[in-house]
Amino acid sequence: xxxxxxxxxxxDTEDSLQxxxxxxxxxxxxxxxxxxxxxxxxxxxxxxxxxxxxxxxGNRLIRSWNEAGWWNLxxxxxxxxxxxxGAKPGEVILTDSIGVNLFKVLSAALGLRPERRVIVMEGxxxxxxxxxxxxxxEQLGGAYEIKFVEEEQLAAAINEDVAVVCLTxxxxxxxxxxxxxxxxxxxxxxxxxxxxxxxxxxxALEVDLNGCNADFAVGCTYKYLNGGPGSPAFVFCAAxxxxxxxxxxxxxxxxxxxxxxxxxxxPAPDIRQMLCGTQSAISMAIAEVxxxxxxxxxxxxxxxxxxxxxxxxxxLIDQRxxxxxxxxxxxxxxxxxxxxxxxxxxxxxxxMQALIARGVIGDFRAPHTLRFxxxxxxxxxxxxxxxxxxxxxxxxxxxxxxxSFEKRNAVT
Amino acid sequence: xxxxxxxxxxxDTEDSLQxxxxxxxxxxxxxxxxxxxxxxxxxxxxxxxxxxxxxxxGNRLIRSWNEAGWWNLxxxxxxxxxxxxGAKPGEVILTDSIGVNLFKVLSAALGLRPERRVIVMEGxxxxxxxxxxxxxxEQLGGAYEIKFVEEEQLAAAINEDVAVVCLTxxxxxxxxxxxxxxxxxxxxxxxxxxxxxxxxxxxALEVDLNGCNADFAVGCTYKYLNGGPGSPAFVFCAAxxxxxxxxxxxxxxxxxxxxxxxxxxxPAPDIRQMLCGTQSAISMAIAEVxxxxxxxxxxxxxxxxxxxxxxxxxxLIDQRxxxxxxxxxxxxxxxxxxxxxxxxxxxxxxxMQALIARGVIGDFRAPHTLRFxxxxxxxxxxxxxxxxxxxxxxxxxxxxxxxSFEKRNAVT
Numbered sequence: 166x167x168x169x170x171x172x173x174x175x176x177d178t179e180d181s182l183q184x185x186x187x188x189x190x191x192x193x194x195x196x197x198x199x200x201x202x203x204x205x206x207x208x209x210x211x212x213x214x215x216x217x218x219x220x221x222x223g224n225r226l227i228r229s230w231n232e233a234g235w236w237n238l239x240x241x242x243x244x245x246x247x248x249x250x251g252a253k254p255g256e257v258i259l260t261d262s263i264g265v266n267l268f269k270v271l272s273a274a275l276g277l278r279p280e281r282r283v284i285v286m287e288g289x290x291x292x293x294x295x296x297x298x299x300x301x302x303e304q305l306g307g308a309y310e311i312k313f314v315e316e317e318q319l320a321a322a323i324n325e326d327v328a329v330v331c332l333t334x335x336x337x338x339x340x341x342x343x344x345x346x347x348x349x350x351x352x353x354x355x356x357x358x359x360x361x362x363x364x365x366x367x368x369a370l371e372v373d374l375n376g377c378n379a380d381f382a383v384g385c386t387y388k389y390l391n392g393g394p395g396s397p398a399f400v401f402c403a404a405x406x407x408x409x410x411x412x413x414x415x416x417x418x419x420x421x422x423x424x425x426x427x428x429x430x431x432p433a434p435d436i437r438q439m440l441c442g443t444q445s446a447i448s449m450a451i452a453e454v455x456x457x458x459x460x461x462x463x464x465x466x467x468x469x470x471x472x473x474x475x476x477x478x479x480x481l482i483d484q485r486x487x488x489x490x491x492x493x494x495x496x497x498x499x500x501x502x503x504x505x506x507x508x509x510x511x512x513x514x515x516x517m518q519a520l521i522a523r524g525v526i527g528d529f530r531a532p533h534t535l536r537f538x539x540x541x542x543x544x545x546x547x548x549x550x551x552x553x554x555x556x557x558x559x560x561x562x563x564x565x566x567x568x569s570f571e572k573r574n575a576v577t
Numbered sequence: 578x579x580x581x582x583x584x585x586x587x588x589d590t591e592d593s594l595q596x597x598x599x600x601x602x603x604x605x606x607x608x609x610x611x612x613x614x615x616x617x618x619x620x621x622x623x624x625x626x627x628x629x630x631x632x633x634x635g636n637r638l639i640r641s642w643n644e645a646g647w648w649n650l651x652x653x654x655x656x657x658x659x660x661x662x663g664a665k666p667g668e669v670i671l672t673d674s675i676g677v678n679l680f681k682v683l684s685a686a687l688g689l690r691p692e693r694r695v696i697v698m699e700g701x702x703x704x705x706x707x708x709x710x711x712x713x714x715e716q717l718g719g720a721y722e723i724k725f726v727e728e729e730q731l732a733a734a735i736n737e738d739v740a741v742v743c744l745t746x747x748x749x750x751x752x753x754x755x756x757x758x759x760x761x762x763x764x765x766x767x768x769x770x771x772x773x774x775x776x777x778x779x780x781a782l783e784v785d786l787n788g789c790n791a792d793f794a795v796g797c798t799y800k801y802l803n804g805g806p807g808s809p810a811f812v813f814c815a816a817x818x819x820x821x822x823x824x825x826x827x828x829x830x831x832x833x834x835x836x837x838x839x840x841x842x843x844p845a846p847d848i849r850q851m852l853c854g855t856q857s858a859i860s861m862a863i864a865e866v867x868x869x870x871x872x873x874x875x876x877x878x879x880x881x882x883x884x885x886x887x888x889x890x891x892x893l894i895d896q897r898x899x900x901x902x903x904x905x906x907x908x909x910x911x912x913x914x915x916x917x918x919x920x921x922x923x924x925x926x927x928x929m930q931a932l933i934a935r936g937v938i939g940d941f942r943a944p945h946t947l948r949f950x951x952x953x954x955x956x957x958x959x960x961x962x963x964x965x966x967x968x969x970x971x972x973x974x975x976x977x978x979x980x981s982f983e984k985r986n987a988v989t
Binding site for chain 1: 805
C-alpha cells in the first residue's frame with residue numbers, strides 16, 4: 166500500500182492514546198524525535214515545580230520531608246514505576262543515577278554468587294554500563310572476568326562459571342530488543358543472576374519483570390518516562406532477594422532505622438537498602454508527574470502505538486527514501502524493536518543537522534547513525550509523515566550539504 | 578551586660594549582611610532555626626525553577642544540555658562552591674549525594690596508600706559517613722580496620738599505619754569544629770591522606786582547603802548553601818591528586834571523552850573523574866541560585882555573623898534561662914563552634930514541639946538534644962532574641978507540658 170498523509174491522519178483519529186498528547190508541552194513548529202534521549206515536558210511539571218519550590222520548600226521548609234511526603238518519594242514513585250514494569254509494590258525504588266545503581270546491583274548480585282567469577286555483558290552496549298562493571302571489578306581486586314559478547318554469542322557464554330548476566334534490553338543505537346524471558350531463564354538455568362538495564366524500555370515497552378522472574382533491574386526516568394533532564398534513576402530488586410542481596414553504598418537512607426542514628430549500619434530489610442544518601446525532593450516530585458501520565462493508560466497500548474509509529478517510519482523510509490543512501494539499522498520486526506529507529510547514512514551528521522534546522526529533532530551517533538525516537542504518548546502518525554516529508558525535502562533540495570559547516574559547534 | 582531587644586535591634590542595623598535577608602523567602606510569623614538541616618528558599622530559586630522547567634526543558638529540550646550549559650553545571654557550580662572553600666577552579670565538582678561521594682573519595686584515597694590498612698574516623702560522627710566507610714571496607718574484603726575514636730584520641734590514633742583520616746569538620750550534634758589545619762598536618766606528617774566532610778561547614782564557616790593542604794573533601798548544598806531539599810552534594814579533590822586518585826564508580830560522565838563512546842573507560846584527567854552518571858539539571862540549576870548569593874559577600878563576614886548570632890544565643894540562654902534545666906552542649910568558644918547551638922534538656926522533645934507550635938523551628942535529636950541552627954545570611958539578632966523570648970514563655974507558662982502528646986506523630 167502506498168502511504169499518504171491522509172492515511173496517517175486517519176490513524177491519528179483512531180489512536181486510543183491521542184488525548185495523552187495534551188499532557189505535554191511541545192515546541193511549536195517542531196517534531197521532537199529525541200524522546201529516547203530526553204522526554205518532553207509534561208504540562209503539569211511546571212505547576213508541580215512551582216508547588217514544591219514555593220509551597221513545600223519555601224513555606225513549610227524542613228517539615229515537608231514528612232508533610233509533603235518527600236522522605237517517601239523514592240518508594241511512592243518507585244511503586245508507580247514498578248506498575249509499568251511488572252513489579253510488585255516494594256520492588257522498585259527511585260534514586261541516584263543509573264551508573265550508581267548498576268554499581269549497587271552488580272555488587273549485590275555478585276554477593277549472591279560468591280563462588281563464581283564471570284560477568285557476561287554485551288560489548289556493544291551503551292558504554293557506561295560496561296565502564297561501571299570494569300570499575301567494580303577493578304575495585305574488587307580484579308578477581309573477576311567480564312566476558313563482553315554480542316547477542317548471537319550470549320547463549321554460548323552463559324555457563325556455570327557465570328555469576329551475573331547484565332544486559333540492556335533495548336540497544337541504545339539500533340533499538341534491538343533482547344528477549345528478557347528467555348535470556349533470564351537461560352541465566353537462571355545455570356544458576357546465575359540476571360540484571361536488566363531498562364533505560365530504553367521503561368515507558369516504551371511492555372516489560373514484565375516478575376513474569377520473566379528477573380532478579381535485578383535498573384533504568385532511568387528522563388527518557389520515555391518524561392521525568393526531566395537528569396531525573397533520578399530506579400532500581401528493581403526482586404522481593405526474594407531483599408534483605409539478602411546487599412549493596413555496598415551503605416548510606417543512612419538504606420539503614421533499617423535512619424533516624425535512630427545507630428553507630429552500626431543495619432540494612433533495611435526491604436527495597437530501601439538500595440538507597441544511599443539524601444535525594445533531591447524537587448527532582449523526584451517532578452519525575453512523578455511524568456510517571457503519573459502512564460498510569461492513565463496501559464503499557465500494552467503504549468507498546469502497540471510504539472510499534473505502529475516505528476513501523477510507519479520504516480515503511481515511509483522504504484517508500485520515499487529509496488536510492489537516497491539510507492540503511493535501516495533497526496530490526497524490521499517490530500516485536501524485536503524498541504521505540505526508536507536508527508538509520509545509517511554516509512552523510513548522517515550533516516543530514517541530522519539539516520533536519521534539526523528544519524525542526525525535526527533527532528540525534529546523531531558517530532560515525533553514521535541517525536537516531537529517531539518515537540515517544541508513543543505525544544507523537545502522532547502525522548508527525549512521522551511530516552518528519553519523513555522534511556527528510557525527503559532535505560535530500561532533494563540539497564540543504565544537508567550546506568549544513569555540515571556547523572559541525573564544529575554542535576555537541577548533541 | 579544585660580542584653581535587651583533594643584540592643585539586638587541596634588546590632589541588626591549595624592549588620593553588614595543585613596540586606597542579604599532580602600534574597601530569601603521566610604514564612605511569616607516564624608523564626609527558622611533549622612537552616613543547618615534544610616536551608617531557606619532563595620527568592621530567585623522559584624524563577625530559576627520556572628526557567629529551567631519551562632524554557633530550557635520544555636522549549637529547547639535536548640538542546641539545553643549544551644545551550645543552557647546543563648552539561649557543565651557540575652563544574653561551573655562546583656567552581657563557585659570552591660570559591661567559598663579556598664579551592665582553586667577545577668578542584669570542586671557538584672554531583673551525587675554526600676554518601677556516594679564519600680564512597681568515591683575514600684576509595685580513591687585508599688588507592689593512594691595501597692600498603693596501609695587503617696582508616697581513622699570519629700565514632701560520634703553523623704552515622705552515615707561511618708556506615709559508608711564500613712560498607713566500603715566490607716566490599717574490599719574486610720582487609721581494612723576502621724578506628725573510631727573521639728576528638729581527644731585523634732592525635733594518638735594518627736600513626737604510620739593509617740591510610741586515611743576521614744573527619745567531619747563541624748559535629749552534627751554539638752557544632753564543635755575540628756581544627757582542619759592542624760589535623761591535616763598531623764595526618765600528612767605520618768604520610769596519610771585527609772578527607773573532610775564539610776556538610777555543616779560550607780556556607781557557615783571560613784574554610785580554606787588549600788590553605789590547610791587538604792587532600793579530599795565532600796559536602797552538601799542543602800544546608801547553609803540553600804540549594805533546595807536534597808540538592809546535589811560536592812566533591813573536592815586537590816589538583817595534585819587529579820588523574821592519580823581514581824574513584825571506582827566509573828560512569829560515562831567521568832570518562833575523558835564521554836561522547837566518544839569508547840569501549841574502555843578512560844578516566845577524565847581532571848575533577849570530572851569524580852562524576853559517575855547523569856545528574857539532574859533542575860536540581861543543579863536551583864542549587865546554583867543559593868550558591869550565587871554567597872558570592873556577593875565574603876565567608877569571613879559570614880563566619881563573623883555566625884559567631885555573633887550563636888554567641889548572642891548562648892548569652893541569652895545563660896541570662897534568661899538559668900535554672901530552667903538547660904545545658905549548653907556546644908563549645909562556648911565561638912572559634913570552636915559552627916553555626917549551630919545544641920542545648921540539652923530532660924524534656925527536650927516536648928519543648929521543641931512547643932517551640933515549633935509557636936513558630937520557632939529548630940530540631941530535636943534523641944535523647945535530649947535541641948538543635949538550633951543560625952544561618953547568617955537570613956537571620957537577625959532580633960530573631961535570636963525573639964526565639965529565646967518564646968522559649969522563656971514556653972518554660973514559664975508550661976506550654977511544653979501539653980506538647981508532648983504530639984510525640985507519636987512527629988518524625989522530624
